[in-house]
Amino acid sequence: MRLVDRWSIEATEWFPVDPTTVRKWRVPFLAEGEIGLRDRSSRPKRALNRTPRRVRSLLIQLRKRRRWGADRIAITSGSPFDGKHLLRHAGLGRLDRGDRATALPVRRYRECQINGGTGLA
Incomplete structure (x- = not known):
């Protein structure tokens, strides 16, 4: 050449x-x-600051049992990156379904007619 x-x-x-x-x-x-x-991968060979597997599983348990959000998980782990990143990779979405504290479906009041008038059921 x-x-x-x-x-x-x-x-x-x-x-x-x-x-x-x-x-x-x-x-x-x-x-x-x-x-x-030839083309070579520019991907890092290892992650130097990766959160240990045991810590990750504990943080995921906190999310499932106590329904903690990404901000609170990040504060607990000490890393601002851990909260959102960890939950995204664990497949745990937002806490917008149901009541935030209990995860039970939210019961809404409905209007209905009682004896010809409007009242709450």
Whole structure:
């Protein structure tokens, strides 16, 4: 390949890229050949600050048993990111169904006619 001899000038003629990009390509090409030019994942190999599995399960239990929201879970865990992130990945949605404290269906009053008048049932 022509990258080795006059790599910067000729490569920019062959590929419509900036010379800085070609310089980035040069190091892996010289080290590994054409295999070094293949796309590589930019995903981190490991999560350094991941919440331990045991703590995550305890926080999920708090959500299910005490119906805590994301803000309160984040305060308990000490990480502002944990609340919403943890609940989203656990598949636990919003607390908008039913009564917030008990999760029972909300009973609404209905108007009905009692003896010809309007009253509450």
